[in-house]
Amino acid sequence: xxxxxxxxxxxxxxxxxxxxxxxxxxxxxxxxxxxxxxxxxxxxxxxxxxxxxxxxxxxxxxxxxxxxxxxxxxxxxxxxxxxxxxxxxxxxxxxxxxxxxxxxxxxxxxxxxxxxxxxxxxxxxxxxxxxxxxxxxxxxxxxxxxxxxxxxxxxxxxxxxxxxxxxxxxxxxxxxxxxxxxxxxxxxxxxxxxxxxxxxxxxxxxxxxxxxxxxxxxxxxxxxxxxxxxxxxxxxxxxxxxxxxxxxxxxxxxxxxx
Amino acid sequence: xxxxxxxxxxxxxxxxxxxxxxxxxxxxxxxxxxxxxxxxxxxxxxxxxxxxxxxxxxxxxxxxxxxxxxxxxxxxxxxxxxxxxxxxxxxxxxxxxxxxxxxxxxxxxxxxxxxxxxxxxxxxxxxxxxxxxxxxxxxxxxxxxxxxxxxxxxxxxxxxxxxxxxxxxxxxxxxxxxxxxxxxxxxxxxxxxxxxxxxxxxxxxxxxxxxxxxxxxxxxxxxxxxxxxxxxxxxxxxxxxxxxxxxxxxxxxxxxxxxxxxxxxxxxxxxxxxxxxxxxxxxxxxxxxxxxxxxxxxxxxxxxxxxxxxxxxxxxxxxxxxxx
Ligand SMILES: Cc1cc2nc3c(=O)[nH]c(=O)nc-3n(C[C@H](O)[C@H](O)[C@H](O)COP(=O)(O)OP(=O)(O)OC[C@H]3O[C@@H](n4cnc5c(N)ncnc54)[C@H](O)[C@@H]3O)c2cc1C
Ligand SMILES: Nc1ncnc2c1ncn2[C@@H]1O[C@H](COP(=O)(O)O)[C@@H](O)[C@H]1O
Numbered sequence: 001x002x003x004x005x006x007x008x009x010x011x012x013x014x015x016x017x018x019x020x021x022x023x024x025x026x027x028x029x030x031x032x033x034x035x036x037x038x039x040x041x042x043x044x045x046x047x048x049x050x051x052x053x054x055x056x057x058x059x060x061x062x063x064x065x066x067x068x069x070x071x072x073x074x075x076x077x078x079x080x081x082x083x084x085x086x087x088x089x090x091x092x093x094x095x096x097x098x099x100x101x102x103x104x105x106x107x108x109x110x111x112x113x114x115x116x117x118x119x120x121x122x123x124x125x126x127x128x129x130x131x132x133x134x135x136x137x138x139x140x141x142x143x144x145x146x147x148x149x150x151x152x153x154x155x156x157x158x159x160x161x162x163x164x165x166x167x168x169x170x171x172x173x174x175x176x177x178x179x180x181x182x183x184x185x186x187x188x189x190x191x192x193x194x195x196x197x198x199x200x201x202x203x204x205x206x207x208x209x210x211x212x213x214x215x216x217x218x219x220x221x222x223x224x225x226x227x228x229x230x231x232x233x234x235x236x237x238x239x240x241x242x243x244x245x246x247x248x249x250x251x252x253x254x255x256x257x258x
Numbered sequence: 259x260x261x262x263x264x265x266x267x268x269x270x271x272x273x274x275x276x277x278x279x280x281x282x283x284x285x286x287x288x289x290x291x292x293x294x295x296x297x298x299x300x301x302x303x304x305x306x307x308x309x310x311x312x313x314x315x316x317x318x319x320x321x322x323x324x325x326x327x328x329x330x331x332x333x334x335x336x337x338x339x340x341x342x343x344x345x346x347x348x349x350x351x352x353x354x355x356x357x358x359x360x361x362x363x364x365x366x367x368x369x370x371x372x373x374x375x376x377x378x379x380x381x382x383x384x385x386x387x388x389x390x391x392x393x394x395x396x397x398x399x400x401x402x403x404x405x406x407x408x409x410x411x412x413x414x415x416x417x418x419x420x421x422x423x424x425x426x427x428x429x430x431x432x433x434x435x436x437x438x439x440x441x442x443x444x445x446x447x448x449x450x451x452x453x454x455x456x457x458x459x460x461x462x463x464x465x466x467x468x469x470x471x472x473x474x475x476x477x478x479x480x481x482x483x484x485x486x487x488x489x490x491x492x493x494x495x496x497x498x499x500x501x502x503x504x505x506x507x508x509x510x511x512x513x514x515x516x517x518x519x520x521x522x523x524x525x526x527x528x529x530x531x532x533x534x535x536x537x538x539x540x541x542x543x544x545x546x547x548x549x550x551x552x553x554x555x556x557x558x559x560x561x562x563x564x565x566x567x568x569x570x571x572x573x574x575x576x577x578x579x580x581x582x
Binding site: 011013014017019026094095096099118121122123124125126127128129130131133134135139140141142143155160161162163164165166167168169170173178179180217218219220221222223224225226227230231233234235236240241243244245247248250251252255257258 | 326328329332352353356357358359360361363364365367368369370371372373387389390391392393394395396397398399400401402403440441442443444445446447448449461486498505511513518519529530536537539540541542548553554555556557558559560561562563566567570571573574575578
C-alpha cells in the first residue's frame, strides 16, 4: 500500500496573530509553525496503514511556513520519505494552485491513498483535497472519522453534520480527516534522529511539469484585520445569589436579550 | 449570459432555510450589479416557488438525488453552470459546500471563497469577507475568474420575505454515469438531535468539562436552558466525555452558532471552541477560575462554582418568566 499524507505548515493554534503591513497576510516573525491536528490525525492513519499492510507512507507539502521542519517532524512520526514543493511561485497561489502542485507530485509516485486534513488551520478553506482528487480523477471522501482497508476496497465513515454515512469504494481515493480519527503517537528521540537521514526531496514547479502561470491564483486575499473588538466585559461582584440577580437585571435592562 | 446562480438545497422537496438565505443575498447583490438571479435545484422540488424569492430562472437537474453522491452532485452542478453561465455561484457552506463545491471549482478551473460571512459589491464584482485562523482574523476574498464561487457560512444573512412572482423552470437531464458508483453507501445514521435547534437558536446555554457527568449536564445545563427557552450546547471535552451527543458540540469541528445570548458554564474558552461562538451578541461566562480565557470574550463574567450559580440563575429566570 502506498499512502500519501498532505501536510501544511501552519501557525500553532494558540499563536497571537498580527496583521502584516499592507494587510495581505500575517506577520510571520516569531510564529511557531506546526503540523495541524487535522493532518496529524491523517498522518497517524497513514503510518498505521503502512505498518499494517506494508508499502510506503510519503509526506507531501507545498512550501508555507517552516515546511522543511514540519516535514522532518512528520518523518519522525513515522513517514518514510517526504516531497517538498519548493518554488517561490507557490507563495501567492490559491487552493487550486496548491492542489495542482500536490496532484503533480502525487502522480509521479503512483499512490493508492491520499490523506489530508479536513481543513488547514490557517485559511480554513476545505478546498485543496477535493481539488487534488478532481485533478487526479479519483473519488474523494470528506470529513472522515473512521477509515479502514478491506481487500482492495476502502471503508470510510464521513461526518455530514446531522448524519454519519459509512461508504465503500475501490482504491485509489483521497480522504479528508477529522482530528478525532486517530490519536497521534508521541515522537520518540530515536525517531527524531532517524528522521534526519530520511529522504526529503525538494522539487520546483518545472520538475512537476508546471509553471508559475499554471498556478496563477484566481482567488486572492486582502484587507486582513482582527474581528471587531468586543466591548470590554465586566465581572460581577457579590455572592453567588447577588451575582445571579445582577446578571438577570443586566441581561434585561442593559443588553436587552431576555 | 451572466448573473448570479444559487444552489437552492432542499430536503425531500422542501427547500432549506439556507436556500432562501442565499437567494435573499443574491437578490440584493444582483440589484446593485444590475443583473439577474437564477437557481439550480437538484431533483424534485417546487421550483417555481423560488420566483417569489427573486429567481427569474430555475435550472432543475433531473436525476435521482435521494442518496448523497459527491461525483453525481459535481456533474449536476457542472451541467447547471454550463447552462446558466453565471458570473457568480453561491453555495451554502455546509457539507455540500465543503465537499462538492471545491471539486466543481477545480473542474471549472476557477476560484472559491470559503465560508464567507459577508458579501458585497466592489468595482462591479462580488467580494467575500470571511473568518480565518479560527476567527482570529477576517479577510476579503476576490475571485478573478468566472464563475466566482463563494460558499457562505450558514445563518450569516436574514431570511428574505417572499414577493409576488414565479420562475421559469429550465430542465436539465443528467445522463447516468457509471463512474458515480465508485463510492457506494453502506449505512446512514441520522442524528437524533435537530441541529437546526442549535444553529438557529437565539439563546444557548453551553456546558463544558466542568459538568463532570451526563447527570450534571442534564440537571444543571438543560433545565437552565429550558428556563429561558434556550438550546443546550457543549464543548468538545463535554461531548467526548459523553455528557452530551456530538451533535450538540459547538466550535471549529462542531456547530457554528450566532445567538443573541450565549451562556458558557464551566468552559475554559479554547480557541477551537471560540471559533464556533465568538460572534454571539452577548456572552456570559461562569467559571471558577478568574483567569479562564473565556472571560476575555465575556460581556458579563461570574467567577464562581457553576453548580451553585446555575441553579440560582435558573430560579431568577423562572421568576422573571412568571412575572411575565
Ligand atoms: C483540532 C481540534 C479541534 C477542536 N474542535 C473543538 C470544537 O469544535 N469545540 C470545542 O469545544 N472544542 C474543540 N477542541 C477542543 C478544545 O481545544 C478544548 O480542549 C475544549 O474546548 C475544552 O473544553 P472545556 O472548556 O469544556 O474544558 P476545559 O478546557 O477543561 O475547561 C473546563 C473549565 O471549567 C472550569 N471549571 C471547572 N470546575 C468548575 C466549576 N465547578 N464551576 C465553574 N467552572 C468550573 C475550569 O476552570 C475550566 O476553565 C478541538 C481541539 C482540537 C485540537
Ligand atoms: N500547502 C499545502 N501543502 C500540503 N498540503 C496542503 C497544503 N494546503 C492544504 N493542504 C492539505 O489540504 C487540507 C485542507 O486544506 P485547505 O483546503 O487549505 O483547508 C490540509 O489539511 C492539508 O492536508
